[in-house]
Amino acid sequence: MHTIEEIIQRMAGQGLRITDQRKSLAKLFAETPGYLAPKEVYEYMGKSYTGLSFDTVYRNLRVMEELNVIEQVIFEDGVKFKLHCRENEHHHHMICLQCGHTYPITFCPMEQTAVPDDFRVVKHKFEVFGYCKDCIQEESATGAN
Template identity: 75%
Template structure:
């Protein structure tokens, strides 16, 4: 996990102005192992910064994602953010739908696709959703164990 100082340094090195709100965001993500919804982040930030708008929070999340500080993942119930994986370059994830435990996919599946010559890929995402061993065992659900 990144420390607050490492997160602030990444933002500063990319030219982002370091405000108290951004330091608070850095602290929140440094202290959180899993994924956070924009609404949960807004509610957390609202406790310290009265008058803060949801748009401001979301804009900061997007800027931090564009700078590579955060990763954004689209879940069935909406978008969530987490701190960018430390020490990993381009990679993808396997994500547990119950506990949010995340494992890196150590190769890029994009290399396996047969992309038509007339299509220019500029960006891609690849996440695999399922249940980790512990959560699959807890639910007892046959689908979570891959035994449909």
């Protein structure tokens, strides 16, 4: 996981002004192991910054994503963000739908995808959703009672 200081350093290194709000965002993502919906981030920030707009929060999330500080994943219930992995190599994820635990996929499925000659890929995402061993066991234990 990245530390608060590493996140702030990454933002400052890209010329961003380091405001108290951005420090709070860095702290939130550094201390949250799973995924956060923009609304959750907005509610967290609203506790400390009255008058803060949802647009401002969302704009900061987008900036942090562009800087590879956080990652965006689209779930069935909407977009969520989490702290970017420490992986520097291009990779994808398997994500537990219950607890949000994330496992890296160590190869890129695009390498095995037949892309038509008349199509140019400029960006791709690949996530696999399911349940981790702990959540499967928890479900089995709850269902057995």
